[in-house]
Structures are given as structure tokens and as C-alpha cells.
Amino acid sequence: MNTIPGLRIKNFELPYCIIQGGMGAGVSGTPLTRAVFRTGGLGVLSSAGLKDLYALRNKKPYTTYEAVREEIETAMADGYLVGINIMRILDESYDETIRAAIDAKVTAVFLGAGVPKLIADSGDTAQILIASSARTLNIILRRWRHRPDAVVLEGPMAGGHLGFHLEDVYKPEFALENILPEVLKVASENGNIPVIVAGGIYTHEDIIRFLEMGASGVQMATRFLATFESSATEEFKQQIVSSTEEDIIVVPSSPCGFPFRILRGSPAYLEMCQGTRHPKCRMGYVLGKDSEGRYTVCKAAPNNPLNKDYFCICDALRAAVGMAPSEPPMFTVGSNAYRIKKIISVAELMKELVEG
Numbered sequence: 059m060n061t062i063p064g065l066r067i068k069n070f071e072l073p074y075c076i077i078q079g080g081m082g083a084g085v086s087g088t089p090l091t092r093a094v095f096r097t098g099g100l101g102v103l104s105s106a107g108l109k110d111l112y113a114l115r116n117k118k119p120y121t122t123y124e125a126v127r128e129e130i131e132t133a134m135a136d137g138y139l140v141g142i143n144i145m146r147i148l149d150e151s152y153d154e155t156i157r158a159a160i161d162a163k164v165t166a167v168f169l170g171a172g173v174p175k176l177i178a179d180s181g182d183t184a185q186i187l188i189a190s191s192a193r194t195l196n197i198i199l200r201r202w203r204h205r206p207d208a209v210v211l212e213g214p215m216a217g218g219h220l221g222f223h224l225e226d227v228y229k230p231e232f233a234l235e236n237i238l239p240e241v242l243k244v245a246s247e248n249g250n251i252p253v254i255v256a257g258g259i260y261t262h263e264d265i266i267r268f269l270e271m272g273a274s275g276v277q278m279a280t281r282f283l284a285t286f287e288s289s290a291t292e293e294f295k296q297q298i299v300s301s302t303e304e305d306i307i308v309v310p311s312s313p314c315g316f317p318f319r320i321l322r323g324s325p326a327y328l329e330m331c332q333g334t335r336h337p338k339c340r341m342g343y344v345l346g347k348d349s350e351g352r353y354t355v356c357k358a359a360p361n362n363p364l365n366k367d368y369f370c371i372c373d374a375l376r377a378a379v380g381m382a383p384s385e386p387p388m389f390t391v392g393s394n395a396y397r398i399k400k401i402i403s404v405a406e407l408m409k410e411l412v413e414g
Contacts, residue, residue, distance in 0.1 A: 062265060062412045065100075065275045067252060068184035068207040070139055070165050073098035074412055076265070077210075079256060079279030080143025080168060081218070081390075082106030083375040085290050086282070088133040091140045093287040093404035098412070102141040102168060102277075103129055105155045106148065107376060114381050122151045126158035139165040141186070145219075146172030147316075159183065168210060171219060171316070176202040186254075188212055190221030192240040199248055208252040210277055211241045215258030217280050217392035219316040220308065227308055227317060234258060235271065242272045260394045262414035280392035281411075285404050291380045294389050295401050297321055303396045318371075319393065325386035326374035 065075035078094045080086050082104035091101025105126055112125040120128075126142070133140040142164050144155050148171075156175075159167050160183055167177070170188025177185055184207040189195040195209060213234030214220055214227045226232050234257050245251040255268045256277035265276050283290055284298050298321070305322045320327060358370040374388035 060266065060414070062262070063269070065252075067166065067186070069182045070100075070184065072100055072139075074408070075254075075269070075275030076100075076408070076411060077141070077254060077275060077277040078102055078282045079216075079277045080104040080141070081279050081283060081288075081290075082143070083372075084108070084111045084379040084381065085288060086143075086279075087289045088129070090282060090285065090287045090289065090404070091133050092138050093285075094282065094408070095138050095140065097405050097408035099408060100139060100141055100165070101133070102143050102166075103133060105129075105142055105144050105151075105159075107372065109151070110372075111376065111379075111381055114376075122154040123158040126155050127162045130159060130162035130164045134162070134164070141166035141168055141184075143168045143170070143188075144174075145170060146174045166207070170210070170212070170221070173198055173201065176204050184208065186210060188221075188256075189241070190214075191237055192244045194221070195241060195244050199244070205249045206251060208254060208274070209241070209245060210254045210256050211238060211273075212277075213237065213255070213257030215393035216256055217283075217319050217395070218390040219318055222317065224308065224310050224317045235268075238268070238271055238273065258393050260397060262411050265411060278411075280395050280398070281407055282404065283391065284395075284398045284401055285407055286401060287404050289379045291378060291387070294378050294387065297323055297389050298391060298395050298398050299400060301391075301396045306391060306393060306395055319391065321389040321391055321395070324374075324389040326371075326377070326388040329386055 062074045065072045076099040078101045080102040083106045086102060086104050091103055094101035108125040108129055109120050109122045112120040142159050144167055160180055164183055166184040166186050168186045168188055186208045187198055187206045188210045190212055214222045214232050234255055242253055245253050252274035254275040254277050255273045259276045259278050284295055301321055307322050308317050308319045310317055371388060373382045373385040376382040377385040377387035378389055
């Protein structure tokens with residue numbers, strides 16, 4: 059196999075089986091997702107923090123529902139297709155985000171970062187699970203008692219939050235090529251669910267290799283992060299271009315509770331290491347419930363006795379797209395970011411991925 063085939067999931071079909079991974083907060087916005095679709099793939103928005111990004115951008119308050127629906131409808135105007143990534147761990151905004159996505163008739167919802175709820179009536183919207191193992195996929199399938207439209211198997215070489223224990227990230231048995239066969243078996247036993255692989259996919263040859271193993275497609279984020287159309291700041295992109303393999307690290311301190319792959323030179327991380335960045339929680343993206351059922355608990359909040367082990371990521375991620383200029387940014391990347399040596403257009407990147 060040398061050519062990149064198309065991909066059909068539920069009611070949509072793509073010329074190429076390449077999906078751009080959702081990158082928050084605001085990195086994978088409308089300019090990026092539309093460029094990906096124009097060149098034959100599917101772009102994926104991130105729902106994280108959209109309410110605050112829209113409020114800052116447009117100088118007026120937004121609800122989560124209003125921001126998510128406007129983001130999707132803007133990206134899908136004129137017949138474009140787009141997906142949206144929704145993290146289950148963002149519990150306070152989760153239901154509202156799902157409702158807005160379905161009402162906006164988004165092409166696909168990508169559901170991860172925890173055990174997502176089945177959307178009882180998703181209409182034409184495809185429900186795509188994100189899982190990190192056959193065990194996780196089996197747990198979700200048992201709870202849903204319903205076949206998802208596709209599964210993204212995300213390996214430990216991905217960027218941002220990882221669905222693995224910190225000590226397992228670099229173990230050979232958890233490498234994407236080693237966990238794929240068991241997931242393919244589970245997918246086959248449950249109605250031949252298409253499996254899309256993610257985490258460390260970089261070249262045309264990588265795509266071909268995983269397709270020959272039985273995957274139906276690939277999802278890539280870091281390659282699209284380093285494009286002109288990405289909403290990452292110029293500082294973020296230049297940090298990627300100048301990075302080395304040793305600059306890419308995994309830290310355990312995100313309040314989401316997952317290991318977190320970043321660039322070592324991220325200003326927010328450097329301040330944390332120097333002891334000058336103190337835990338706080340202003341935006342409340344990752345709030346959990348207190349004993350009275352109110353969303354008030356954050357692991358990075360000043361009143362949490364365990365906050366020394368965590369840092370606030372809300373402002374740091376907004377700063378990485380220029381929406382919190384007074385805050386130090388956090389730069390999340392995949393394991394192969396150091397291989398990127400220049401910023402290119404989405405059209406150039408897709409040509410390279412499709413043709414080799």
C-alpha cells in the first residue's frame with residue numbers, strides 16, 4: 059500500500075483518512091479546521107475554554123452553549139465538515155457542550171478524558187470514542203450497550219493529556235503498535251467499529267504502516283499545530299521549531315489528573331520549577347463537586363492542601379494562543395515535535411502526508 063485511502067464514518071466521507079486532533083485551548087480553531095477540510099481531511103475543534111475565549115475575543119459574556127454553538131456553526135459555514143473534541147473530565151461544562159454540539163449539527167463529537175456518556179439521540183452526528191486501551195474500550199462499550207461510530211486509539215506518544223499512568227508512558231508494551239491488535243480485536247467483535255490511531259504519527263510511512271496493521275485512519279495534532287493556520291502564538295511555534303528531543307517532557311501536575319506532555323521551556327512550567335508560580339484557579343475549567351454538590355473543587359486552587367503538586371493550566375493554555383498576554387504560557391506537544399524544523403501551510407503538510 060502506498061496511497062492514502064478515504065474514510066467513511068456514519069454519514070460523512072473524507073477523501074483521505076487523516077483527522078486533525080483537537081487542540082485546546084483554542085489552538086485548533088476555525089482557520090485550521092477549514093484548511094484541513096479543504097485539503098481532504100477532517101479538522102477538529104477543541105471545546106475547552108471556549109466560553110472564556112469568546113468572551114475575551116468579543117468583549118461580552120457568553121454561556122458555554124452559546125460559545126460552542128457559535129464556534130461550530132462558524133467552522134461549518136458554506137458546507138464545511140468539522141468535528142469537536144469534548145473532554146469528559148470537564149464535568150461542569152460537559153452536558154452543555156454536548157447539547158450545543160448536537161444542536162449545531164456538528165459532523166462528529168470526539169469523546170475522551172474519562173468515560174463519556176452515550177448521547178441518546180445524536181442525529182447525523184457521529185459519536186467517536188477516544189480510548190487508550192482495549193480494557194478502556196470494553197468498559198465504555200459495556201456501559202453504553204451501543205456501538206460507537208468509530209474509536210480513536212490514542213497511544214502514549216501523544217501531546218497534552220495522556221491516558222496512561224506516568225510510569226507506563228515509555229514502556230514498550232504500551233506503544234501504539236503493541237496495543238493496537240487487541241483494540242482491533244475488540245472493535246471487530248463489536249460490529250467492526252473503525253479504529254483510528256493517534257499519538258506519534260508523523261510521516262506518510264507511519265500512516266501506511268498503521269493502515270496495513272488494520273487501522274482505518276489516523277489522527278494527528280502536533281504536525282497541524284506547526285502550521286500557519288494554527289492559532290498557536292508565534293512564540294509557541296518557534297519553540298517547537300527550535301526544540302530538541304530532550305526538550306519534550308511528561309509532567310504529572312495537571313489538575314485534570316492525567317500525565318501531561320509539554321515543552322520543557324514553557325514559561326509557565328519554568329516558573330513552577332523555580333517556585334515563582336503559585337497554584338491558583340481563576341477560570342475553573344476543571345472544577346469538581348464539593349460535599350454539597352457544587353462545582354467548587356480544583357486541585358490547583360489556593361485552598362486545596364494538595365495544591366503544591368499541581369499548577370493551574372487554564373491561563374497558561376489561553377496564553378499559548380495569545381488570549382492571556384499577561385500570563386506565562388504552557389506549550390503542549392507530541393513526542394515528535396522536535397522533528398519539525400519549519401512552519402508550513404496545511405496544504406503543504408497534507409501533500410506531504412498523502413504523497414510521501
